[in-house]
Amino acid sequence: MADTGEFGLIARVTARLPGGRACLLGPGDDAAVVAAPDGRVAASTDVLVEGRHFRRDWSSARDVGHRAAAANLADIAAMGAVPTALLVAFCAPPNLDVRWAEELADGLAAEAALVDASVVGGDMSASPTLTIAVTALGDLGGRAPVVRSGARPGDVVAVNGRLGFAAAGYTVLSRGFRTPKLLVEAFRRPEVPYFAGPEAARFGATSMIDISDGLLADLGHIAAASDVVIDVQRELFTVPGQIRDAALALSVNPFDWILGGGDDHALAATFPADVALPAGWVVIGTVSDGPAGVTVDGRPYRGAGGWDHFK
Amino acid sequence: MADTGEFGLIARVTARLPGGRACLLGPGDDAAVVAAPDGRVAASTDVLVEGRHFRRDWSSARDVGHRAAAANLADIAAMGAVPTALLVAFCAPPNLDVRWAEELADGLAAEAALVDASVVGGDMSASPTLTIAVTALGDLGGRAPVVRSGARPGDVVAVNGRLGFAAAGYTVLSRGFRTPKLLVEAFRRPEVPYFAGPEAARFGATSMIDISDGLLADLGHIAAASDVVIDVQRELFTVPGQIRDAALALSVNPFDWILGGGDDHALAATFPADVALPAGWVVIGTVSDGPAGVTVDGRPYRGAGGWDHFK
Structure with a gap:
C-alpha cells in the first residue's frame, strides 16, 4: 500500500464502490451527501480489529467486508x-497488499447492495493494526425508532435469523477444522434478516435489538433498559441438525452456541401478545414483571453467555 | 480499561456526553437518531492513529478529542x-488508563458543543494501536452542497482561518521545544471557522475545501476536480508575527508552513469575482483556464507541499 499511496489507494478502492439509491454525493469530496427523506437519520458505528474480531487466515478480505x-x-x-449508506475508516499496515483493500471494498459494497445501500465515504490511514470502523446510516420511514426500552410485561419475545451458527463456525475454526462449511461460512459472512427489522416496526414491535453479543446478553440489554424479566424457554427452539451434529462432534452443549453465541446478527424483538407476527419470527419466550434480568426456563442460566470486548 | 470492561467503560464515557440540539436518541441503543431537517445528511469520516496523527507525550487526551x-x-x-452529530469508534490498548478515554470524550464533546453538535454514538474495542475514528453528520439547510468541482475561471480564491500555525507548532514540538505556546496549542487544538462554511455557501461560494493536507495540496484537489488553474499570490498573505519569528528562529521558510502545512483546518473557497466576501475571508489568489493545477506567483512551487498519509 505504501507504493500506491493514500490518494492512489483511495482512487482504486472508490472505483469499486457503486453509488446506491440514497447516495446523492459519493466519495471524493469533504463529505458525502445521503438522502434522509424521513427528516431524521439513524446512525451506528462498529469497529473490527484484526486478531480480535477477525483473522486473515480464517476470513478472506471479502468476508471481512461482508461482516463489517x-x-x-x-x-x-x-x-x-x-x-441507506456506509462510511468506512480503514487503517492498515503499509505492507498490506492493495488487493486486500480492494477485496474488502468489494465485500462491503456487496453486503450493502443487499439492502440497496452503498459506501458513500471514508478515510484511510497507515497503522500497525488492521482496523475497519464502519458507520451505517438509515431512514426510519416515518416510524418511531424501535428502542431497547419498550418491552412490556405480557409481551412475547421472538427472534428472526440464525442463532449459534457463527459461534459454531468459530469453535470449528478454533479447533483447527475447516468444515462443516455451512457453519464456517456463517462465521465468515452473517446472513442478516435486514428486511425483518422495518417489518417488525410496522407490526408493532415494542423493543428490538441486533444479536451481536449473544442472545442472552442482548436480551439482557432489553431487560435492563425496559426494567422487565425476560424468560427464554428452551423447548421453543428447534436445534438445527448441523448445530446438533457439530455440537455432538465437538462435545459442546448446542445451547451454549444458540444462547451465548454472537455474530449471527439475528434480530430479537418483543411484540404485544395479540400481534400476529410477520414471517420469519419465532417466539422463544415471554416478558414479565420483576427485577430486571434474563432467565432460561424460569431460572438463572449457568451456561455460556455473552462476551466482553475488553476481556 | 480491562478492569472496567467494555460496558463499564461505555457507561463511564457516555455519562460525560451531553446531547445536542439535533440528538433525538443518544448513546445506548443499536443506533442513534439525529435530526436531518433538510431531508439530506452530509456525512464524513476521519481517523486518527497514535504515532501518526497524534502523540500522547505531545497532546493530552482532551487535546486529541478536540482535534479528532x-x-x-x-x-x-x-x-x-x-x-449536527458525531459517532466515535475508539480502539485502545487494554492497559490504557480509563481517565484517558474519559478526557478524550470531554474533548470531543467540548469541540462538538462549539457548533451545538454532540457525540450521539460509537463503539469501543481493545486494540494494540490507539485509534479514534470519527464520523460527523451535518445538515445542509436547504442549500446545495459546496463541492470541490465548482471553481470557474475568473473566480477569486479566499481562505478563512489560520494557516501554518499547526505546522509551526508541529515543527516546534519535533525540535524538542514546548514554546511558543500559541503555535504548540494551535497544533494541539485547531481553531476551525465552522460558521464560515455555511455562510460562504449562502454568499455563493462556487467550491470549498477544508485545509487538512496543506493549502497547496488542498487547492490542488479543487483545481483537479474543477479542471482549472489556481494561482496563489504570496503578496496577498500577511505573515503573522509569531509565524515569522518562529520561522526565523528555526530556520524555516514561513511559506513552507503557510502553503504546505495542514491540520489548521482553515477553509479555502472560490467565489465569483463580483461577490462581496463575508467577514473573515481573505483573497489569496485567482482561478483561470489551463491545465489543472496550482501555481504560486504564476509558477510551479518548489517548496514544501502536502503530505501523503501512507508515506
Whole structure:
C-alpha cells in the first residue's frame, strides 16, 4: 500500500464502490451527501480489529467486508430503519497488499447492495493494526425508532435469523477444522434478516435489538433498559441438525452456541401478545414483571453467555 | 480499561456526553437518531492513529478529542453544512488508563458543543494501536452542497482561518521545544471557522475545501476536480508575527508552513469575482483556464507541499 499511496489507494478502492439509491454525493469530496427523506437519520458505528474480531487466515478480505458491513447494517435494521449508506475508516499496515483493500471494498459494497445501500465515504490511514470502523446510516420511514426500552410485561419475545451458527463456525475454526462449511461460512459472512427489522416496526414491535453479543446478553440489554424479566424457554427452539451434529462432534452443549453465541446478527424483538407476527419470527419466550434480568426456563442460566470486548 | 470492561467503560464515557440540539436518541441503543431537517445528511469520516496523527507525550487526551472532532466537523462545514452529530469508534490498548478515554470524550464533546453538535454514538474495542475514528453528520439547510468541482475561471480564491500555525507548532514540538505556546496549542487544538462554511455557501461560494493536507495540496484537489488553474499570490498573505519569528528562529521558510502545512483546518473557497466576501475571508489568489493545477506567483512551487498519509 505504501507504493500506491493514500490518494492512489483511495482512487482504486472508490472505483469499486457503486453509488446506491440514497447516495446523492459519493466519495471524493469533504463529505458525502445521503438522502434522509424521513427528516431524521439513524446512525451506528462498529469497529473490527484484526486478531480480535477477525483473522486473515480464517476470513478472506471479502468476508471481512461482508461482516463489517453486516454488523452495522444490522444495527440500523434493529431500530426498524432501512439502511441507506456506509462510511468506512480503514487503517492498515503499509505492507498490506492493495488487493486486500480492494477485496474488502468489494465485500462491503456487496453486503450493502443487499439492502440497496452503498459506501458513500471514508478515510484511510497507515497503522500497525488492521482496523475497519464502519458507520451505517438509515431512514426510519416515518416510524418511531424501535428502542431497547419498550418491552412490556405480557409481551412475547421472538427472534428472526440464525442463532449459534457463527459461534459454531468459530469453535470449528478454533479447533483447527475447516468444515462443516455451512457453519464456517456463517462465521465468515452473517446472513442478516435486514428486511425483518422495518417489518417488525410496522407490526408493532415494542423493543428490538441486533444479536451481536449473544442472545442472552442482548436480551439482557432489553431487560435492563425496559426494567422487565425476560424468560427464554428452551423447548421453543428447534436445534438445527448441523448445530446438533457439530455440537455432538465437538462435545459442546448446542445451547451454549444458540444462547451465548454472537455474530449471527439475528434480530430479537418483543411484540404485544395479540400481534400476529410477520414471517420469519419465532417466539422463544415471554416478558414479565420483576427485577430486571434474563432467565432460561424460569431460572438463572449457568451456561455460556455473552462476551466482553475488553476481556 | 480491562478492569472496567467494555460496558463499564461505555457507561463511564457516555455519562460525560451531553446531547445536542439535533440528538433525538443518544448513546445506548443499536443506533442513534439525529435530526436531518433538510431531508439530506452530509456525512464524513476521519481517523486518527497514535504515532501518526497524534502523540500522547505531545497532546493530552482532551487535546486529541478536540482535534479528532475538529477534523471531522471542519469537513462538514466545508460542504456548507451545519454539523449536527458525531459517532466515535475508539480502539485502545487494554492497559490504557480509563481517565484517558474519559478526557478524550470531554474533548470531543467540548469541540462538538462549539457548533451545538454532540457525540450521539460509537463503539469501543481493545486494540494494540490507539485509534479514534470519527464520523460527523451535518445538515445542509436547504442549500446545495459546496463541492470541490465548482471553481470557474475568473473566480477569486479566499481562505478563512489560520494557516501554518499547526505546522509551526508541529515543527516546534519535533525540535524538542514546548514554546511558543500559541503555535504548540494551535497544533494541539485547531481553531476551525465552522460558521464560515455555511455562510460562504449562502454568499455563493462556487467550491470549498477544508485545509487538512496543506493549502497547496488542498487547492490542488479543487483545481483537479474543477479542471482549472489556481494561482496563489504570496503578496496577498500577511505573515503573522509569531509565524515569522518562529520561522526565523528555526530556520524555516514561513511559506513552507503557510502553503504546505495542514491540520489548521482553515477553509479555502472560490467565489465569483463580483461577490462581496463575508467577514473573515481573505483573497489569496485567482482561478483561470489551463491545465489543472496550482501555481504560486504564476509558477510551479518548489517548496514544501502536502503530505501523503501512507508515506
